[in-house]
Amino acid sequence: GNSVTQMEGPVTLSEEAFLTINCTYTATGYPSLFWYVQYPGEGLQLLLKATKADDKGSNKGFEATYRKETTSFHLEKGSVQVSDSAVYFCALIPSGGYNKLIFGAGTRLAVHP
Amino acid sequence: DVKVTQSSRYLVKRTGEKVFLECVQDMDHENMFWYRQDPGLGLRLIYFSYDVKMKEKGDIPEGYSVSREKKERFSLILESASTNQTSMYLCASSLPDRTTEAFFGQGTRLTVV
Numbered sequence: 001g002n003s004v005t006q007m008e009g010p011v012t013l014s015e016e017a018f019l020t021i022n023c024t025y026t027a028t029g030y031p032s033l034f035w036y037v038q039y040p041g042e043g044l045q046l047l048l049k050a051t052k053a054d055d056k057g058s059n060k061g062f063e064a065t066y067r068k069e070t071t072s073f074h075l076e077k078g079s080v081q082v083s084d085s086a087v088y089f090c091a092l093i094p095s096g097g098y099n100k101l102i103f104g105a106g107t108r109l110a111v112h113p
Numbered sequence: 114d115v116k117v118t119q120s121s122r123y124l125v126k127r128t129g130e131k132v133f134l135e136c137v138q139d140m141d142h143e144n145m146f147w148y149r150q151d152p153g154l155g156l157r158l159i160y161f162s163y164d165v166k167m168k169e170k171g172d173i174p175e176g177y178s179v180s181r182e183k184k185e186r187f188s189l190i191l192e193s194a195s196t197n198q199t200s201m202y203l204c205a206s207s208l209p210d211r212t213t214e215a216f217f218g219q220g221t222r223l224t225v226v
Contacts, residue, residue: 006155031211032211032212034214036217042219043117043203043217043218043219043220044156044203044205044217045217046214046215049212049214051211051212089155089156093211094211095211098144098161098163098169098209099144099163099207099208099209099210099211100146100158100161100171101146101156101158101205101207101215102158103148103155103156103157104155105153105154105155106155106156
């Protein structure tokens, strides 16, 4: 079946540190891949996406590259800020059937000054 | 501004009660979803609907039902609430295009006592 595995959190970083949150997936064909972010007290919102192999999604200084060979979509940011503290969810939509979003467990990021 | 609106932010219900969670979207989206969010488990799909009166079970449909009589409204029903249904419930909507994002409501935190 289709599934998403994320690194466990929480991840605690100092401001301006480099961030990597690992995400790997299991799916047949070519799923679309997404990172969603949930800020405290809010619903989820799209951070970035990639819909075909080797695509790079980017937004707000975050990047992730769709790696078909390693079935991965790791999230990176070169210099995190306190305002990046949130829960980050990796997700996929399979290539067949209805457009169901399948989520990973989420990774909580805490950035300290 | 696009919107997915959930009728309540917080609800407290008694064991055995029938509970209705309402969700309305203003984007004319075909797809609508109900997820449950629990710490360490991420978002798990309860039910989704790809058209009016059409529905499919997600990963954890037991104890829940849904109704979609109009395109913009998707209701989640807990037939007989139990304490293990205490959780955050998130509604989302999307176009029938796997390359586009889903939009989420703010969530309803349900406590069953």
